[in-house]
Each structure stands twice: as C-alpha cells, then as structure tokens.
Amino acid sequence: MIEIRGVTKRYGPKVAVSDLNLSVPDGELFAFLGPNGAGKTTTIKMLCGLLFPTEGTVKVGGYDLRTQGDEARQLELRPRPAVPVRKAQWPRVLAVHL
Numbered sequence: 001m002i003e004i005r006g007v008t009k010r011y012g013p014k015v016a017v018s019d020l021n022l023s024v025p026d027g028e029l030f031a032f033l034g035p036n037g038a039g040k041t042t043t044i045k046m047l048c049g050l051l052f053p054t055e056g057t058v059k060v061g062g063y064d065l066r067t068q069g070d071e072a073r074q075l076e077l078r079p080r081p082a083v084p085v086r087k088a089q090w091p092r093v094l095a096v097h098l
C-alpha cells in the first residue's frame with residue numbers, strides 16, 4: 001500500500017511536486033506517467049526515502065518514509081510470478097530507472 005498525502009517537494013524555489021495525493025492499494029497495477037519535469041523521479045525518490053517531502057507524508061505499508069524508513073524497507077515486495085524482492089533493495093533496483 002502506497003499513501004501519498006498532500007506532498008509538495010521544492011528544490012529551493014523550484015516546486016517539483018505540488019500537493020500530490022495518491023493511494024495505491026496492495027496488489028494493484030499502477031501506471032505512473034507524465035511528461036518530462038512532471039515530478040515522477042522526485043516522487044519515486046520520496047517513496048524510497050532518498051528524498052523527503054517539503055510538506056506532506058509518504059507512507060509505504062503504513063510506514064512513514066520520513067520516520068520509519070528502515071521498517072518500510074524491511075517489507076517484502078512480491079512481483080508476480082517472480083522471486084520475492086526485499087524493499088531494502090529498492091534504492092538499488094530503482095536507481096536503474098531514475
């Protein structure tokens with residue numbers, strides 16, 4: 001479960017993500033699309049705990065990435081039909097796509 005609530009991310013004066021709200025239930029296939037500069041990479045980095053929101057909260061599996069990042073990364077992802085991938089590997093796995 002992914003829960004993004006009221007997330008704004010600024011790089012200095014630059015607003016990269018503006019008041020984003022997004023909820024993705026367990027097991028749901030979700031396409032995260034947008035033009036260049038829309039804030040996709042910034043959002044994914046916040047989901048990995050690599051960046052923190054300027055405002056708002058980002059939770060994975062109920063854990064706030066700001067305060068409970070270690071717990072969030074202990075959760076297991078189970079891509080189907082493949083082998084379980086630990087969320088601890090997210091930053092490395094996602095780094096390929098960032």
Ligand SMILES: Nc1ncnc2c1ncn2[C@@H]1O[C@H](COP(=O)(O)OP(=O)(O)O)[C@@H](O)[C@H]1O
Nearest residue numbers: 011014015016035036037038039040041042043
């Ligand atoms: N490190 C950064 N410093 C300043 N501005 C940034 C930085 N990273 C991204 N941006 C800006 O934030 C906006 C969103 O970028 P990004 O999250 O990379 O979008 P996307 O992945 O959808 O192309 C863009 O305007 C981009 O130029």
Ligand SMILES: [Mg+2]
Nearest residue numbers: 040041042098
């Ligand atoms: Mg990008």
